[in-house]
Amino acid sequence: xxxxxxxxxxxxxxxxxxxxxxxxxxxxxxxxxxxxxxxxxxxxxxxxxxxxxxxxxxxxxxxxxxxxxxxxxxxxxxxxxxxxxxxxxxxxxxxxxxxxxxxxxxxxxxxxxx
Numbered sequence: 056x057x058x059x060x061x062x063x064x065x066x067x068x069x070x071x072x073x074x075x076x077x078x079x080x081x082x083x084x085x086x087x088x089x090x091x092x093x094x095x096x097x098x099x100x101x102x103x104x105x106x107x108x109x110x111x112x113x114x115x116x117x118x119x120x121x122x123x124x125x126x127x128x129x130x131x132x133x134x135x136x137x138x139x140x141x142x143x144x145x146x147x148x149x150x151x152x153x154x155x156x157x158x159x160x161x162x163x164x165x166x167x168x169x
Contacts, residue, residue, distance in 0.1 A: 073110070073162045074137045076127040078146070078155040087151055088122055094145040099127070105140040107131040134159060
């Protein structure tokens with residue numbers, strides 16, 4: 056295992072690739088977000104049956120500081136694993152997002168590399 060790559064939660068070798076998930080809420084969905092948020096947070100920590108590691112995550116905020124989207128950084132073997140994980144997220148299942156994008160991300164700055 057590369058010393059610059061964090062171990063998975065179970066201590067297994069790291070998964071090779073990083074991905075970002077960026078999602079924007081449908082307007083007027085703050086009540087749905089608030090209601091589903093506890094389930095979403097549990098999902099991010101446990102995600103049974105999905106071979107991914109959520110590295111970082113949090114809500115996106117509008118100019119008034121209200122939550123209006125989501126950003127996640129995850130490790131996975133393949134982008135298809137991330138799409139499968141996201142499809143089961145309680146926010147997605149509740150129809151919260153107007154837009155959702157999964158992109159491969161090359162983590163360089165702040166990772167112990169130049």
